[in-house]
Amino acid sequence: MVILIPAYEPDRHLPALVRSIRNAAPHAGIVVVDDGSGPAYREVFEDVKSLGCHVVSYARNHGKGFALRTGFGFIADNLPGQDIVCADSDGQHAVADILRVWQRLRENRDVEWGLSTMVLGGRAFTGAVPARSRLGNTATRLLFALATGERIPDTQTGLRGYPAAMLPWLRSVRGDRYEYELNLLLEAKNNGYAIESVDIATVYLDNNSGSHFRPLADSLRIYAPLLKFLASSFTAFLVDTVVFVLLTVAVDSLLLAVVGARAVSSAVNFLVNRTLVFQHGRDKRARSAALRYFGLVAVLLAANVGLIRALEAVAVPALPAKIIAEATLLAVSFAVQQRFLFAAEAGDGTRARRRTHISA
Template structure:
């Protein structure tokens, strides 16, 4: 990972119950970990203070919650400033397994400068029905907007090519930003590579989620409407020109 210029970014908001185990498991696989504290109001700040002397951990934070999309952009900017070429993003709620990091590393070795997307098993035990529906809904509109198919457009476990992602602009800053990033990456000709990953969903009584079904689904619907318009005016023509003149 060091030779390839890969770091790991963990955006977190009020995940103090699972964050430490996520950090410790990631440190088994990565030489550099960036934690973006997105205005947490729980015990996250105190927990992160225990890593102050760990040279492998860098904490970037701010006092007001601004959303996962904003946290990712802050993490990307910091990673680029440190000279990293790629960033693996992993959620802080404990649903992802750090032991899958080598899957992303192998994929990027096979396809340099790609965007590698972790694909969950939608039949996984305890996976909320709402998540399954949201993923199918998102996958459908992603195909409409890009003419490309992906098995999981809602996962937060990904490997981003930092230089390529830095040339784009995004209009959202919260949960739905991850979908927007995929669409713009496809429009800009970045190779999208899905890889199978493991996933863990705790029982309902133990589950901590900041996904708000009503509001977030509304935001995603508005975003899809905007992206469909942009697909006609910008994304589609850009992909067509790239295919004709640059054979992408």
């Protein structure tokens, strides 16, 4: 086993964590990546190096995703064939939980899908949990379920185990900062990988003061797919409104104005979604993707009318009924486009059995 620890401006918890790992698992390899912490933190990294760690350093901070991929590259070149457990440097992952994730990786080797299953250390978020951490995980968990249809209890956990066979794929996934770990989960299914969760302790030291998570900038990166989709949908709404107004002036037909406006706005929305919103949109053939997209538009339009009528039938006023219908179908549209229309092509080779499991 190799334990990979990305670290940026680490405090006293990093050497303490390494010492605890050394005491509990003296034969485990430990790779620490210095993500551009600078000269002020050289002593900390020298300390862990003296404890037998491999320390990989570079001058400028790039982010957690970049640090993890750098560590994966080092392991592939220098410690090949080893399963990997990633842990954070701030002391919030108990050594017992790190070893528990490793043990689960070892157990999975005895079953056919084990070499293609990542293991997540899932926190229960009970007790004294900082509000931003609780809210952030809830929002990301809901986004992940919307995008994939899968429920994972802790999508933001930094304690993760990966079989050695996953290394080439781990190095190929995009994202230099905190969005990288979410991208791994989003990309796993289409590359034939399963996800399993084991329960771990929820630990926050000093109210999570050691975290380098930037609430605004990093949240924007994590939620970028949904935010881009919402921006694309709003742009389509503006186009639809403008074209509708122009057509009502140019032609003497309300039906033609409505249909023409929707056709133009849908075409714009399709082009934006395919080229800018969904990462794998441009991998799809434009003609077949367009046919599926406009089929979805037709279905959603019919569903919109039906949902509004159903809400009005139970005494919901017209305007609230329209807002509820539009919001509901916007979520459906995002999920369908993310999972099916513009999803990555399935990876080559035998697909692993897909499962999400929570172990007691």
